[in-house]
Amino acid sequence: MIMNPDINLLTKKGVLESGLFSDTVPLRPPEMVCRMDRMGAAFPTRLSFMRLLLRRMKEEMWKIQRVRFDLDASGYGRAVYEVHTPDRQYSLAAFANPLADHQRTDRVIASAWDAAFVLFDGKPTERDLERLGDNAPHQEAGRFEATDLVISRANRSMRLFEYVCSCLAEGDQPDADKLLEVGYLMRTTAVYGNGKFGISDRSRINWREEAKNSFQIEMLTVYLIRLFTVDQLDHIAECRAPGKAVRLKPELKRALGIGNATGLGMAPFVVSHPELFHEWFNARETALARVRALESVSQASIDRAAALGRRALGHLEQWHSGDLEYQSRNQRLGEDVKTLLNWLSNSSSSDRCERFWDDLVRRSETEFGIDAQELLVALLIETYPECVEDLEKSFHSCETRQINVAMTVGKFREQFDEQYAWVDQYDFSRDAENAHFWYVSENKLEPRFGRRREEPGADKEMPVAIARDMSALKTNLEAFDQSVSLAEFLITHPEFRHLVRRAQSLSDLPYGEIQDNLIAEGTSPLDILRFKLANFGAAKFDPKSALWTRITMFQGAPLPEELDGDLTDDWWLPTLP
Amino acid sequence: MRQSATEFRTLLTKAGRGVGLSPGLSEDLAQTSVWLQACGFAGAEAALDAIEGLASKDSDPGFISLSNRAISSSSSRGNLSSAYIGVQLADAVQLGWPSNGEPFFFHDLDSPTLSAAALALSCRDLDIRTEVAASTSNLHFLSRPKDNEILVCAGLKIKPDDEIGLHSLKVSSTDSGDALSRGEILLDRESEERYLQEVDAVGLSVSRRIIEKLQQFAALLLVSETEQSLKFGAGAGLVDSD
Numbered sequence: 001m002i003m004n005p006d007i008n009l010l011t012k013k014g015v016l017e018s019g020l021f022s023d024t025v026p027l028r029p030p031e032m033v034c035r036m037d038r039m040g041a042a043f044p045t046r047l048s049f050m051r052l053l054l055r056r057m058k059e060e061m062w063k064i065q066r067v068r069f070d071l072d073a074s075g076y077g078r079a080v081y082e083v084h085t086p087d088r089q090y091s092l093a094a095f096a097n098p099l100a101d102h103q104r105t106d107r108v109i110a111s112a113w114d115a116a117f118v119l120f121d122g123k124p125t126e127r128d129l130e131r132l133g134d135n136a137p138h139q140e141a142g143r144f145e146a147t148d149l150v151i152s153r154a155n156r157s158m159r160l161f162e163y164v165c166s167c168l169a170e171g172d173q174p175d176a177d178k179l180l181e182v183g184y185l186m187r188t189t190a191v192y193g194n195g196k197f198g199i200s201d202r203s204r205i206n207w208r209e210e211a212k213n214s215f216q217i218e219m220l221t222v223y224l225i226r227l228f229t230v231d232q233l234d235h236i237a238e239c240r241a242p243g244k245a246v247r248l249k250p251e252l253k254r255a256l257g258i259g260n261a262t263g264l265g266m267a268p269f270v271v272s273h274p275e276l277f278h279e280w281f282n283a284r285e286t287a288l289a290r291v292r293a294l295e296s297v298s299q300a301s302i303d304r305a306a307a308l309g310r311r312a313l314g315h316l317e318q319w320h321s322g323d324l325e326y327q328s329r330n331q332r333l334g335e336d337v338k339t340l341l342n343w344l345s346n347s348s349s350s351d352r353c354e355r356f357w358d359d360l361v362r363r364s365e366t367e368f369g370i371d372a373q374e375l376l377v378a379l380l381i382e383t384y385p386e387c388v389e390d391l392e393k394s395f396h397s398c399e400t401r402q403i404n405v406a407m408t409v410g411k412f413r414e415q416f417d418e419q420y421a422w423v424d425q426y427d428f429s430r431d432a433e434n435a436h437f438w439y440v441s442e443n444k445l446e447p448r449f450g451r452r453r454e455e456p457g458a459d460k461e462m463p464v465a466i467a468r469d470m471s472a473l474k475t476n477l478e479a480f481d482q483s484v485s486l487a488e489f490l491i492t493h494p495e496f497r498h499l500v501r502r503a504q505s506l507s508d509l510p511y512g513e514i515q516d517n518l519i520a521e522g523t524s525p526l527d528i529l530r531f532k533l534a535n536f537g538a539a540k541f542d543p544k545s546a547l548w549t550r551i552t553m554f555q556g557a558p559l560p561e562e563l564d565g566d567l568t569d570d571w572w573l574p575t576l577p
Numbered sequence: 578m579r580q581s582a583t584e585f586r587t588l589l590t591k592a593g594r595g596v597g598l599s600p601g602l603s604e605d606l607a608q609t610s611v612w613l614q615a616c617g618f619a620g621a622e623a624a625l626d627a628i629e630g631l632a633s634k635d636s637d638p639g640f641i642s643l644s645n646r647a648i649s650s651s652s653s654r655g656n657l658s659s660a661y662i663g664v665q666l667a668d669a670v671q672l673g674w675p676s677n678g679e680p681f682f683f684h685d686l687d688s689p690t691l692s693a694a695a696l697a698l699s700c701r702d703l704d705i706r707t708e709v710a711a712s713t714s715n716l717h718f719l720s721r722p723k724d725n726e727i728l729v730c731a732g733l734k735i736k737p738d739d740e741i742g743l744h745s746l747k748v749s750s751t752d753s754g755d756a757l758s759r760g761e762i763l764l765d766r767e768s769e770e771r772y773l774q775e776v777d778a779v780g781l782s783v784s785r786r787i788i789e790k791l792q793q794f795a796a797l798l799l800v801s802e803t804e805q806s807l808k809f810g811a812g813a814g815l816v817d818s819d
Binding site for chain 1 (some may be wrong): 601783
């Protein structure tokens with residue numbers, strides 16, 4: 001890690017004791033940051049899960065080996081990659097099969113893919129591989145064992161895969177601009193963990209250091225899939241033109257990430273894991289507050305921030321989205337980043353002695369669009385690697401949810417009314433506040449978003465309308481005898497049991513709720529998706545509607561053989577090549 | 578049929594909601610049933626009894642007054658629903674119920690084991706300082722706060738006149754833990770730990786028949802396909818353009 005000269009840290013303990021990262025700047029409040037529009041402007045940070053994974057891989061000197069590669073000339077067959085950590089081994093089993101064009105879809109309703117993957121706990125035997133080969137290509141329709149940690153599938157990018165393959169077979173490197181236009185050779189359409197379809201429960205592995213934090217095992221799977229895609233590509237090109245074909249250059253391999261098509265399934269996760277949601281926000285906001293609290297800022301830090309700002313501008317130029325709103329937003333974002341660069345270059349030495357970063361953040365809140373405000377947050381955290389010390393271990397939560405039913409209704413309301421004051425801004429007697437409902441389709445259990453008055457199924461809606469339901473709870477609590485126990489209230493109103501449990505478990509977790517109405521007219525689930533994906537570390541969001549987006553993961557990330565180099569932790573918003 | 582604990586819990590929660598249980602009650606039912614199943618008891622069967630009772634309307638979806646010592650359903654209302662009663666008993670221990678003294682009897686329960694387990698888990702998880710015993714016709718659950726343990730025994734009658742029927746449950750605040758422990762001990766702290774580790778390692782085993790029935794109830798939450806929802810409900814096109 002490159003130490004910032006503003007902070008003279010000798011030990012990890014020193015971070016906490018030095019006082020340099022003081023707590024004198026308050027965290028941005030939940031009513032500001034836990035809003036859909038701001039979530040929909042989130043950027044990856046040093047705390048993103050992909051970054052955490054690669055830092056650990058470097059620190060612990062993980063080794064990755066391709067131990068099996070039985071692919072035919074078309075790239076179909078099996079491959080196995082082993083990952084050796086200091087304490088154990090994981091293996092990615094990859095199964096590539098032919099896929100007819102009419103079967104290609106990013107949606108859950110698909111039943112066949114170009115490739116299927118399983119992250120296996122340990123080293124799979126031949127029998128394990130046979131079993132996985134029989135089941136993995138069927139994904140949701142297969143059955144899996146507790147040794148199978150993650151399952152996933154991916155489709156080739158039709159825009160890019162064949163083009164790159166042909167170039168390599170001709171002995172040429174592909175055009176970098178064309179590569180960047182797409183950014184990936186394959187795109188995953190689901191990455192399943194935690195018990196789905198019989199795979200391992202998270203409890204099997206959540207005590208392991210490398211698996212404690214959010215989605216680390218899933219991120220490892222995606223990283224290995226990225227490796228498989230370039231190996232498969234090189235292999236097909238070589239088979240087409242033995243002796244003539246060339247391998248894709250490392251800098252171009254690095255420029256390719258893994259695509260992902262993300263739909264509505266991610267949004268209910270955020271709602272149903274409020275403790276974890278809080279932890280993600282709390283870590284980022286704490287890191288930001290630490291930077292804002294710095295009394296003086298060195299020229300070196302200004303230079304680093306400016307370099308990151310210029311990198312962000314380059315990244316924006318390589319961020320292609322067909323979405324008109326995103327095009328317009330990104331244009332404004334670019335203008336704001338240029339303004340930021342001016343502020344940095346024009347800062348005087350006296351400016352830099354008076355909480356310069358805090359001043360900059362405040363200024364951005366009045367002069368920048370919301371995208372640039374959030375980009376600045378990520379940039380400042382990137383400028384000071386030390387600011388995330390001790391925060392990056394907090395991305396897991398205990399979800400014990402016993403209800404304290406002995407407290408009186410009146411006592412419960414004292415906290416509840418304050419905690420959920422934000423729901424008062426919505427009038428649920430208005431149709432516009434009830435315009436939508438979230439549901440699960442009988443077609444392969446695909447999550448969907450419907451219009452309440454126009455489509456059937458609202459009686460089966462998923463319980464994600466927290467604002468509406470908490471508002472109803474509030475009304476019923478007010479009307480109840482304040483002196484009786486919550487137990488008595490819940491006997492009369494069992495429909496609120498999960499909400500009382502939720503409110504109590506979030507009493508000390510202020511960032512636990514999305515403080516918006518998720519069923520209102522104009523709700524864009526995309527905002528929730530972007531927030532979660534940015535926490536993963538994904539970038540280059542390319543919305544295809546308000547309900548789904550394509551993204552790129554691990555683009556610019558070091559290749560396995562580069563993990564011990566300087567690049568390992570310096571690929572925030574990369575510009576390539 | 579092997580199931581991961583998460584997948585089985587999710588299925589139970591959905592099945593409960595499918596037959597009209599509120600999300601909170603479904604979560605509690607699932608939690609208790611998974612624990613039972615993980616510890617080697619018929620948790621899946623117990624959950625199915627409760628869910629089927631509600632689906633067939635043989636069980637009354639509601640709570641009862643705990644002020645009487647002998648509680649049974651009136652003939653017009655059907656059985657007592659363990660999905661409700663289990664949660665009610667689990668909550669009631671926070672309010673000092675049952676008081677020391679005479680036991681409480683519940684009759685016409687659709688799934689007595691579920692209620693007994695819910696009560697025992699609540700006492701343990703909430704660190705209730707009194708020993709509470711819940712006995713069905715064949716199992717005796719005893720929460721032992723001193724050892725932070727749930728003891729489950731079989732083959733024991735505390736008193737000859739305490740005959741407990743197939744659909745009955747006896748609950749008491751007790752000092753008779755030693756007497757209970759003279760039965761065949763099916764579960765104690767050590768074996769519970771072992772069982773739960775095994776679930777982490779290999780998952781749960783649940784009969785296919787029960788899984789399929791639960792899936793039918795869970796499917797009641799699914800919305801039928803329409804042209805509109807297929808084309809626009811998920812926001813993506815039907816065929817990939819990439």
